[in-house]
Amino acid sequence: MSHEPFLKDPDNFPDPDNIVLWGDDTIIIDFVGGPYRFTGLSRSQAVALQSHFSDCCITSYHGDKPFVDSRIGRIDEEKFSLHGKTGGGVYESMDYEYQQKSVQVAGIYFAAHLNLSGSISASMWTPLNDHHWFPGIVFENFFRNLVAYRLLELGGVLLHSAGVVGHENQAWVFVGHSGAGKSTIASLCNLQGFPILSDDLNALLPADDGIFVEKVPFTGTFRSGSSRGNRYPLGLICRIVKDEKNSIAPINKGNLLALLIANSPFVNQDPIRLDRLMDNHLSVLNHCHRTLLHFSQDGRFTELLTSPV
Known part of the structure; x- marks a missing residue:
């Protein structure tokens, strides 16, 4: 301690x-x-x-x-x-x-x-x-x-991430290490008219043979707005990296799994329930696209997310 x-x-x-x-x-x-x-x-x-x-x-x-x-x-x-x-x-x-x-x-x-x-x-x-x-x-x-x-x-996770309602009303979830730009990417998406779930914490939960992302009513830049019943099917999880140019690339499933566990606050230090946390994240990854996103301040990275790798 x-x-x-x-x-x-x-x-x-x-x-x-x-x-x-x-x-x-x-x-x-x-x-x-x-x-x-x-x-x-x-x-x-x-x-x-x-x-x-x-x-x-x-x-x-x-x-x-x-x-x-x-x-x-x-x-x-x-x-x-x-x-x-x-x-x-x-x-x-x-x-x-x-x-x-x-x-x-x-x-x-x-x-x-x-x-x-x-x-x-x-x-x-x-x-x-x-x-x-x-x-x-x-x-x-x-x-x-x-x-x-x-x-x-319940088989889900509370994930330190930015959540955005993207194309076709599917949720995009952006994760990264501290300082990777979760709040920045949420703000850039917001400027382009994409609804923001949160730039801090998002709930991911299995339902109807898929994974859904739901807004939670906790403190954050985009906290305002209803948190009841606003859930969206998970379409994409991106590891984000700030860059001068926008690009996407495949990402190793194991590396992304480790990043997701690291971004699961409150439960990820619990040794007794670590296996359950890992299983829940694997289920999430099996129900969505995943990609590595390098993004710039121009906000045009959203064009790349219509057809993720």
């Missing part, structure tokens, strides 16, 4: 069997992998989350999919290390403990227990109630982990 643990005493992790809830409020957030139901919220927490996730909060659910249930509990602020008070980004670092039937996560002002025995459920503790960090940093850190493990359970 390259930083001071978020919890002062990581060995004394909160007990899900003795959780003390914040309040009596419940919200339902419905998008890929859901519906996600959160109970035990205070009124101010619920209002903050309803505002932050307004495009996919629903008042009731009468479909046939089971809820992914989470409880929100109290914890003393003094149990967290001082370095958590400095702020920071959304998921630069978190602490994990991996077990056969569960995963424990700690981050900025939250701790969470993900129960992976059977269908996933969770307990999350935070000292924050009426605080501006709660919806966009504290809760979202927890929620991203929950969604990543839920998609993994």
